[in-house]
């Protein structure tokens with residue numbers, strides 16, 4: 001991907017490569033994401049989309065290349081710092097297994113807030129605010145096994161958006177429910193502008209200016 005944005009990137013991947021054994025998942029990928037910008041990473045199954053998002057968000061370390069958040073390298077941080085960044089600056093909607101099955105939906109959303117220092121009461125109050133705007137009213141106390149697939153993904157979106165207080169968010173999902181809810185980087189769907197269609201956006205408010213059109217990845 002070639003950076004085309006004129007705004008300084010919030011999140012920047014430079015020459016990212018990653019292999020799993022003999023499988024080369026990423027081969028010198030460049031990507032730049034500006035503030036308020038929505039980017040769709042598209043490509044065939046197995047082409048490295050998730051690996052790219054994982055490297056950008058510090059879930060995995062690239063074998064080579066750099067990841068910069070607000071202009072600072074984050075790919076070389078020590079594990080506690082990486083862990084804090086993941087908790088505070090990135091929101092994730094994974095493809096599979098994203099909710100803790102034994103906890104009610106509202107607690108799933110509240111967990112990262114509590115890890116960030118909120119009291120349980122405060123975190124649950126905050127978490128509940130995300131349910132109605134995502135069409136989940138009345139599902140707050142349901143366990144993941146009592147939710148439909150789309151509802152479960154939207155709970156994960158609520159968790160991702162509630163926890164990721166910073167401007168850099170990554171959301172990866174094939175499910176239309178996730179794409180409709182406006183994750184910052186949707187995978188597997190048609191290119192779309194962020195913030196359009198879908199259910200009303202939950203707080204925090206959307207960016208003041210419309211984001212530029214999404215870019216196509218080369219893989």
Ligand SMILES: Nc1ncnc2c1ncn2[C@@H]1O[C@H](COP(=O)(O)OP(=O)(O)OP(=O)(O)O)[C@@H](O)[C@H]1O
Nearest residue numbers: 020023024025043044045046047048049050051052
């Ligand atoms: N932990 C791993 N161990 C070994 N191989 C892996 C691992 N993770 C990913 N791969 C391989 O790396 C390649 C890229 O995988 P990745 O999950 O990034 O693809 P993707 O584009 O997200 O695919 P999909 O659209 O199916 O989700 C695939 O060939 C996959 O089999």
Ligand SMILES: [Mg+2]
Nearest residue numbers: 049050051095
């Ligand atoms: Mg994937």
